[in-house]
Amino acid sequence: MEQEPYPLVILGGGPAGLTAAIYAMRAGLTCLVIEKAVAGGAVFLTDKIENYPGFPGGILGPELSQRMEEQAKSLGAEFLQDEVTRVELEGNLKLVKLAGGKTVTSRALVVASGCQPNRLGIPGEDKFYGRGVSYCAACDGAFFRGAEVAVIGGGDSAVQEALLLSKLAKHVHLIHRRDQLRAIQVLQDAAQQAKNISLIWDTLAQEVEGEDQVKAVKLLHKPTGQKRSLPVEGVFIYVGGKPITGFIRHLVEMTPEGYIQAGEDCKTSVPGIFAAGDVRKKPTRQIASAVGDGCNALKAVEDYLLGL
Ligand SMILES: Cc1cc2nc3c(=O)[nH]c(=O)nc-3n(C[C@H](O)[C@H](O)[C@H](O)COP(=O)(O)OP(=O)(O)OC[C@H]3O[C@@H](n4cnc5c(N)ncnc54)[C@H](O)[C@@H]3O)c2cc1C
Structure with missing residues (x-):
């Protein structure tokens, strides 16, 4: 039946x-x-x-x-x-x-x-998930009070979350693969005015580095091919x-x-x-x-x- x-x-x-x-x-x-x-x-x-x-x-x-x-x-x-x-x-x-x-x-x-959340698919991203890598600043930002953190992305979410983190972290490095943000103008203006947010343009995050916890993110500056490690305790990923x-x-x-x-x-x-x-x-x-x-x-x- x-x-x-x-x-x-x-x-x-x-x-x-x-x-x-x-x-x-x-x-x-x-x-x-x-x-x-x-x-x-x-x-x-x-x-x-x-x-x-x-x-x-x-x-x-x-x-x-x-x-x-x-x-x-x-x-x-x-x-x-x-x-x-x-x-x-x-x-x-x-x-x-x-x-x-x-x-x-x-x-x-x-x-x-x-x-x-979309993943970047870079080495270290999965290994350090929950140990410095996060996809939610509203959720995990408070664990990074006074720390140096990186935000990866250039859309509304990335900039919004960078602004939220700027109220908690010592410094926020907003890393974007293009030379301008996609976020709405009001968010862009707020990010540019924030004293503890710096924008890193034309740059790809290539690897999350650390031992038990995140210690740095490895960056590639696309126009020059220059590579460097940026010391951070948190990596927040917003790529859709x-x-x-x-x-x-x-x-x-x-x-x-x-x-x-x-x-x-x-x-x-x-x-x-x-x-x-x-x-x-x-x-x-x-x-x-x-x-x-x-x-x-x-x-x-x-x-x-x-x-x-
Ligand atoms: C890493 C992380 C940390 C977060 N931390 C916080 C926090 O601290 N505070 C906070 O407020 N929010 C936090 N969030 C956001 C919060 O978890 C979500 O907003 C909330 O869980 C959404 O609830 P939901 O029921 O809509 O979806 P979900 O919690 O995503 O639940 C959807 C469920 O549907 C199931 N499902 C999906 N497809 C199918 C299918 N085809 N068949 C059967 N089942 C299916 C999934 O398995 C899942 O269990 C966090 C999110 C993430 C990713």
Whole structure:
């Protein structure tokens, strides 16, 4: 016999997905969370989180992940470990195809599959990840108070994060491969006016160096071919991010970068499909904002299901 459709399926078990699951269960909606790896998402991979309210002194990423997962499970949310490969529509129903060969059917769908920062792919980047290499100044900047740090990139995120770091670090070296920044003018002006930000133009980061922790970044000045090691304790990399939306790209409206177009109510261009967390086009990508999205999405899911 065919399985009844779930009222709600949630794609991704990061903070956005887990919050949606908690709100769903408390609203009396049975829900299934499909997670391909470990519940907690990017939080599970983060060492210490110091900016999520309720934890003075911070909390370890795996611990916060486990608490969120436990809360959703204790309320009765179901979990399935598998990878979503494609979503199809059949009338109002959403068919979620999984790598394991199964298809799960639901009336409403919350897409909370997150976003992955691009890597530079240089030697030392993986080795020193969490030991000086970071992709998030808002998350890790506080560990570099009074230190010399490098920011790699030239777009809005790179300059924004360089400005944030300039309030904490002793000096920020903003390294860009071109001779001008791509960031909006107001950010460029702010970076150029900051006393402790210096811009290093036409330069490629070639290697992150160190022993246990980062000690320097090796640079190549493209026009002259000159190489040098810049002593820094932190290397923050902002060379774009990849939202994980390949499985739904054919259905919902996206930005050119692949983020799902949805407002604060998390409604996408397809009725009954909602986008929450880092996967949605929005100005901040943090745990607190992902949690907020999970909550907002559920309000919209409830309204949608009531109208069916
Ligand atoms: C290194 C790092 C450190 C950070 N530190 C902080 C911090 O200190 N404070 C802070 O506020 N924010 C921090 N952030 C940002 C924060 O982690 C994210 O904003 C937040 O996790 C986004 O939540 P999310 O639920 O939208 O996505 P994610 O946490 O990315 O979760 C998405 C989940 O979906 C799953 N998934 C993806 N595709 C599929 C698929 N096809 N099928 C099934 N499952 C799928 C993934 O496995 C993942 O578990 C950090 C981010 C990074 C990368």
